[in-house]
Amino acid sequence: MDVCIVRMQELYDPTALTPMRVARESGYVDWLSQPSTFKRYPEFLFRYPFDEVESLVLITLARSVTEEQQIGGQPYYRLTTPSAGNLHPIELYIQVRGIKEVISGIYHVDAKARCFVLVQEIEGDGLESFFGLHHRFGGILGVVSMVPYRSEWKYGNRAIRYCYLDAGHQLGAITAACQVSEQKCTVLSAFDRNTLDSMMGFGSQEYSCVGFLIGEQNEREVKALKKPLIEVSAVDYVEKNRTVDAYLTEMHYPETLEIPKPFLVESQTILSRRSARKFEPVPLSRQESQYFLEKLNKAPEGIEPFIVMLRSELVDKGIYSTKRAVNEGCYQEIITQLLVDQQFVARAGMVMVLTSEEFSPATLMKAAAFVHQVSLAAEVKGLGCTGIGAFYDKKLQKFLDTQNSILYVCALGKVS
Numbered sequence: 417m418d419v420c421i422v423r424m425q426e427l428y429d430p431t432a433l434t435p436m437r438v439a440r441e442s443g444y445v446d447w448l449s450q451p452s453t454f455k456r457y458p459e460f461l462f463r464y465p466f467d468e469v470e471s472l473v474l475i476t477l478a479r480s481v482t483e484e485q486q487i488g489g490q491p492y493y494r495l496t497t498p499s500a501g502n503l504h505p506i507e508l509y510i511q512v513r514g515i516k517e518v519i520s521g522i523y524h525v526d527a528k529a530r531c532f533v534l535v536q537e538i539e540g541d542g543l544e545s546f547f548g549l550h551h552r553f554g555g556i557l558g559v560v561s562m563v564p565y566r567s568e569w570k571y572g573n574r575a576i577r578y579c580y581l582d583a584g585h586q587l588g589a590i591t592a593a594c595q596v597s598e599q600k601c602t603v604l605s606a607f608d609r610n611t612l613d614s615m616m617g618f619g620s621q622e623y624s625c626v627g628f629l630i631g632e633q634n635e636r637e638v639k640a641l642k643k644p645l646i647e648v649s650a651v652d653y654v655e656k657n658r659t660v661d662a663y664l665t666e667m668h669y670p671e672t673l674e675i676p677k678p679f680l681v682e683s684q685t686i687l688s689r690r691s692a693r694k695f696e697p698v699p700l701s702r703q704e705s706q707y708f709l710e711k712l713n714k715a716p717e718g719i720e721p722f723i724v725m726l727r728s729e730l731v732d733k734g735i736y737s738t739k740r741a742v743n744e745g746c747y748q749e750i751i752t753q754l755l756v757d758q759q760f761v762a763r764a765g766m767v768m769v770l771t772s773e774e775f776s777p778a779t780l781m782k783a784a785a786f787v788h789q790v791s792l793a794a795e796v797k798g799l800g801c802t803g804i805g806a807f808y809d810k811k812l813q814k815f816l817d818t819q820n821s822i823l824y825v826c827a828l829g830k831v832s
Contacts, residue, residue, distance in 0.1 A: 424777060424780075425776075427573070427576060427775075428775045428809070428821055430573060431573050432810060433809060435808065445570060447488065448490075451565055451569050451651040451653060451654065452650075452651050453528075453566060454504070454526070454527065454528040455526075455648065455649075455650045456526070456528075456529075457524055457526070457646075458648070461533050461534055462533075463529075463531040463533050464518070464531060465531050466480060466530045466531060466532070469518060471516060472510075472512070472515070474593040475525060475556070475558075475593070477592075477593035477596065477683055477686045477687065478589045478592075478593040479496060479508045479525050479586065480496055480527050481494065481495055482495060493527075493528065496589050496687060497582070498689075498691045498803060499578075499582050499585070500567065500571070500581065500582065500805045501567070501578075503566045503569075503570060504566065504582070505566040505579050505582055506560060506561070506562060506579075506583055507524070507525075507560075507562075507650060508525040508558065508559070508561075509524055509525065509559040509561065510523050510525060510556050510559075511538065511543050511556070511559075512555075512556060513553060513554055513557075513631075514552075514631075514634075515556075519534060520537065521535070521536055521537040521538050522538065522543065522616075522645060535645050535646065536646075540636075541638065541639040541640060541641050541642045542557070542638050542641060543615075545639070546608060546641075547604050547607045547627055549633060549638070550637065550638065551635060551636060551637060552633065552637070552638040553629060553632070553633050554631050554633070554634050555629070555631015555632065556630040557627065557629055557631075558627060558629075559624055560587070560625045561618065561624050561650075562579045562580075562583060562625050563622050563651060564576065564579050564660040564664065565621055565651050565654045565655070565660075566651060569655075575660055576660050577780060578805055579625075579660075580777050580780035580784070581784040581803070581805055583626060583781050583784070584781035584782065584783060584785040585784045585785070585787070585788045585803070587628070587784075587788075588675070588784065588787070588788025588792075591677075591678045591789075592678045592681055592788070592792055593683075594678075595680065595681065596682060599630050600630070601630050602628060602629040602630075603626055603627070603628050603673045604626060605673035615641050615644045615645065617647040617648065618650075619649060619650075621650050626673060673778050673781065673782070674716065674782070675782065676716050676786060678792075679711070679792065679796075681792045682796075685792055685795050686792065688795060689795050691791075691801075691803065692760075692827070692829070692831050693802065694763075694832070695760060695764045695800055695827070695829040696763065696830040696831060697763045697830075698765075698829075699727040699728055699729050699765065700729065700730070700765040700828075701730075702729045702730040704765075705725075705728040705729065705730035705731055705765075707793075708790070708794075708828065709731070711789075711790060712768065715738070715770070716785075718782070719771070719782060719786070720738065720770075720772065720818070720820055721768055721769065721771070722735060722737045723736045723737070723766055723767070723768055724747055724767040724768075725765075726746075726747070726748045726751075726764055726765060726766060726767065726829075727764075727829070728765060733745060733747070734747070735816060737816075737818075742816060742817055747815075748761075751815075754808050754812045755804055755825060755827075756806045756807060756808065758806070761827050763829065764828060765799075765828055765829035766827075766828050766829070767825060767826070768828065769812065769822060769824075770786065770787070770825070771816070771820035771823060772820055773820055774821070775821035779821075780823055783823040783824040784824055787824055787826045791826070799828060799831065800829055800831035801826060801828045802826070802827050804824070804825040804826065804827060807822060809822050
């Protein structure tokens with residue numbers, strides 16, 4: 417078994433939620449002490465505003481702020497990617513080479529300021545060698561990184577799950593944007609993270625997670641990056657002796673990561689996506705039910721989805737999997753309790769639970785990427801959808817009669 421799977425499996429029980437643990441840890445949260453949500457590079461660096469670079473529109477679709485509000489006197493940002501607790505422990509970088517009217521270089525995607533920040537120009541050098549590429553890559557070479565303390569600040573050690581789920585949502589957004597732009601995206605998961613982190617100037621609060629390629633290699637050889645990027649902290653403060661950081665420092669990802677082909681959507685769908693919290697207690701139509709049940713058959717390899725059907729004109733209420741009917745009955749109260757008493761769940765049409773024999777970075781990211789695709793498909797159909805990372809793990813396993821690890825949950829239903 418891969419070392420990353422073993423290390424993650426060791427974290428499943430310690431990070432599992434129980435009613436006692438939730439009661440003990442659900443104390444007062446001082447939002448004034450929240451670490452900074454967005455990384456900000458110095459103002460002296462050159463920037464391209466999102467709206468001025470048509471050739472990078474797919475990256476704008478994949479990661480940008482779509483709405484800003486004030487909640488409790490604090491700014492609240494909605495992005496094209498959802499995030500547990502809206503804490504956004506993810507950053508995105510792209511290396512651009514050979515794209516018309518764009519300086520070849522390594523950019524930080526500043527979602528809050530809606531701009532591409534040129535951190536370092538490139539010529540015959542670049543990031544290619546860190547991903548096992550021997551020739552210059554024309555197009556976009558991207559890096560998704562994690563800033564765990566943004567999530568660990570609120571969720572403790574369970575934040576490791578939410579970081580990988582958020583990374584999966586980011587991959588789901590990237591692949592959807594590529595589908596809109598009719599471009600192919602290849603996800604890279606096996607590379608020397610420690611060396612890449614050092615060259616990217618990540619310091620001790622940020623870790624590379626996955627890479628991706630959009631474009632093609634040419635025949636010209638490439639050299640390793642001449643010098644590291646400048647180091648800029650991803651958070652304004654951090655606490656020491658954090659378990660999540662200790663885990664990430666030791667983590668390796670030898671497995672490949674296959675993200676399913678995204679469902680057909682349009683750019684406006686990506687920008688208008690919202691996490692639903694107010695469902696209407698109305699049954700899903702026969703056509704809607706059939707559509708999403710068929711989508712479940714396209715779940716990523718290694719992931720077994722379960723459905724808790726609450727309201728449908730097609731299917732009786734009950735628990736189903738793609739392999740078998742588990743149990744018939746009305747379970748809206750029980751599933752709401754198992755999802756840490758999140759009352760909006762009781763009004764949904766169906767609840768999808770993604771499980772796997774393996775609890776690993778790959779399965780968590782694949783599950784979230786799939787949920788992201790389902791949420792975009794729901795947006796197309798005029799339905800609401802939301803990912804749920806808080807659940808009583810062991811109780812939910814018993815409820816579903818499965819030994820599989822619980823990865824992620826998704827509620828779907830009618831919205832007004």
